[in-house]
Amino acid sequence: MRKPLLKLSLLLVVFTVFNACQNETYLDHPEEDAKSINQEEALTIPEINAIINESISTTGTFDWKDATPHTLWSAVIRGNNILTIGYGNEDESFAEVKTERLKSTLDNILQLVEANEGFERSEKTVYEHEIINVVDVKVEQFSTIKLLLNSDGIRYLEPNGYNHYETVNNARSSSGCDKGADYINPAHYTTTSPNNAQISWHFNEHNIPAAWNYSTGSGVTIGLIDTGVSASQSLLNGNGFKDGYSSNSRYIQKYGTFIDSNWWWSSNYDGPHDKCGHGTAMASAMAAPRNDNGMPVGVAYNANLVAYRATEDVLLNDYHERKGVSKALTQLGNRSDVKIISMSIGYVWSIGNIKDAVRYAYSKGKLIFAAGGTSTSFTNGFGVIFPATMSETVAVTGVDDGPNYDRCDTCHSGSKIDFTIIMEGDNNTSKAPPVLGFYNGDRRYTGGSSVATATTAGIAALVWSRYPSWSRTQVLNRLKQSAEFYPYKNSSFGYGNIDALQAVQ
Numbered sequence: 158m159r160k161p162l163l164k165l166s167l168l169l170v171v172f173t174v175f176n177a178c179q180n181e182t183y184l185d186h187p188e189e190d191a192k193s194i195n196q197e198e199a200l201t202i203p204e205i206n207a208i209i210n211e212s213i214s215t216t217g218t219f220d221w222k223d224a225t226p227h228t229l230w231s232a233v234i235r236g237n238n239i240l241t242i243g244y245g246n247e248d249e250s251f252a253e254v255k256t257e258r259l260k261s262t263l264d265n266i267l268q269l270v271e272a273n274e275g276f277e278r279s280e281k282t283v284y285e286h287e288i289i290n291v292v293d294v295k296v297e298q299f300s301t302i303k304l305l306l307n308s309d310g311i312r313y314l315e316p317n318g319y320n321h322y323e324t325v326n327n328a329r330s331s332s333g334c335d336k337g338a339d340y341i342n343p344a345h346y347t348t349t350s351p352n353n354a355q356i357s358w359h360f361n362e363h364n365i366p367a368a369w370n371y372s373t374g375s376g377v378t379i380g381l382i383d384t385g386v387s388a389s390q391s392l393l394n395g396n397g398f399k400d401g402y403s404s405n406s407r408y409i410q411k412y413g414t415f416i417d418s419n420w421w422w423s424s425n426y427d428g429p430h431d432k433c434g435h436g437t438a439m440a441s442a443m444a445a446p447r448n449d450n451g452m453p454v455g456v457a458y459n460a461n462l463v464a465y466r467a468t469e470d471v472l473l474n475d476y477h478e479r480k481g482v483s484k485a486l487t488q489l490g491n492r493s494d495v496k497i498i499s500m501s502i503g504y505v506w507s508i509g510n511i512k513d514a515v516r517y518a519y520s521k522g523k524l525i526f527a528a529g530g531t532s533t534s535f536t537n538g539f540g541v542i543f544p545a546t547m548s549e550t551v552a553v554t555g556v557d558d559g560p561n562y563d564r565c566d567t568c569h570s571g572s573k574i575d576f577t578i579i580m581e582g583d584n585n586t587s588k589a590p591p592v593l594g595f596y597n598g599d600r601r602y603t604g605g606s607s608v609a610t611a612t613t614a615g616i617a618a619l620v621w622s623r624y625p626s627w628s629r630t631q632v633l634n635r636l637k638q639s640a641e642f643y644p645y646k647n648s649s650f651g652y653g654n655i656d657a658l659q660a661v662q
Contacts, residue, residue, distance in 0.1 A: 200231035236318030243312035262310035332470030364658035374457025383436030385466025403446035456615025490518035499614035501607035529554035530569030531605030540571035559583025578609035
């Protein structure tokens with residue numbers, strides 16, 4: 158069985174030491190050597206990765222704000238010369254209408270870059286995000302980084318094109334992609350009556366079938382930000398989404414914000430359809446129809462679904478993936494019909510333009526679920542990943558069905574986790590939730606914190622459908638109240654396993 162594992166086995170490396178703060182001037186970094194002062198050579202990729210690893214090993218995370226100017230510039234150079242600039246005041250992640258002050262701040266930044274880099278603005282040198290206060294620029298000169306660090310109106314500088322952070326010791330895990338089919342053990346599902354759709358074993362662990370007597374997700378729209386939804390799975394497209402006992406009025410819509418190009422300035426969008434398989438599996442877990450084809454049914458089988466192909470796989474290590482996720486978040490934030498956003502994707506450190514976009518969607522009242530992280534056993538000691546680390550998101554991870562509340566074999570846990578979902582057998586990692594496959598007639602297993610997140614988003618849709626006038630806070634509180642540890646919060650598993658029946662009653 159193939160399970161979707163985040164490419165997050167990134168930590169076991171020989172480390173070197175660094176310490177700095179972005180807001181200090183370049184001359185305040187005595188550890189910068191002559192090479193960096195003379196700007197003769199950027200750090201190599203292994204040298205940059207060693208600095209990142211040292212931070213993660215020491216503090217549990219990494220932030221480009223803590224990198225020296227030379228390290229930041231080096232990563233820009235090694236990252237296709239892309240510098241992402243967050244501008245405005247510290248609390249100004251976004252602005253639907255830019256004030257004159259913000260316009261002036263941005264113009265001053267761009268004039269500085271243009272003058273120092275010696276180019277004029279064009280689509281190949283500048284990309285301005287529409288809603289979040291972020292601009293991407295082409296940078297080659299070390300002096301540009303130093304000037305920007307000492308300029309007003311800079312919230313952060315990040316080398317968003319740097320995607321060379323790699324694993325060692327053959328500890329690489331997969332990117333979550335799987336378009337193959339699996340043989341599904343009959344013991345891992347039950348069937349609905351009368352239409353014979355298959356119910357994943359883990360639904361019963363959370364009383365989801367019993368909750369269907371009260372709510373099936375009707376009238377609620379879930380936004381999915383992932384790798385898209387397969388065009389070859391009819392039950393997740395068009396009229397197939399209404400198959401069997403699912404409502405004829407429900408809808409699925411697909412969009413694409415990912416650009417598959419080596420050129421950072423390209424506008425050649427890759428389309429809405431999944432090419433990986435991960436997004437298809439998440440869509441199935443959340444909202445697959447209560448079909449009459451003997452195929453897996455989703456948690457909220459009457460909910461609507463708006464799915465975005467915003468990323469190539471589950472690891473947000475590419476400029477176009479980060480930009481695509483950011484754009485999907487702002488577009489979903491602007492939709493009044495979308496109440497819930499589910500993201501079973503992430504990275505080991507925070508990404509500024511995605512953080513800004515999460516805050517924008519949150520400001521619009523969206524309930525945002527994010528995966529706590531899935532990896533190999535090499536990184537089981539690593540904590541919750543971004544964006545599940547944000548206070549604006551609800552972090553979810555997976556546990557097994559044993560008596561001791563053990564996380565799944567590849568799942569991350571920690572103080573940032575809010576909820577858990579049972580999605581693995583005790584001492585039996587092959588027992589995982591079955592979902593629709595990439596192609597018609599196929600089924601497959603899926604696992605990790607990814608499916609735990611999608612399952613939780615589906616349960617939230619059941620609650621919001623049952624109580625349509627409720628706010629995000631009321632829905633979230635009901636989930637907490639139905640969870641095993643409430644009113645307490647466990648240091649590793651949050652409020653614990655959710656009881657869907659209790660949540661909708």
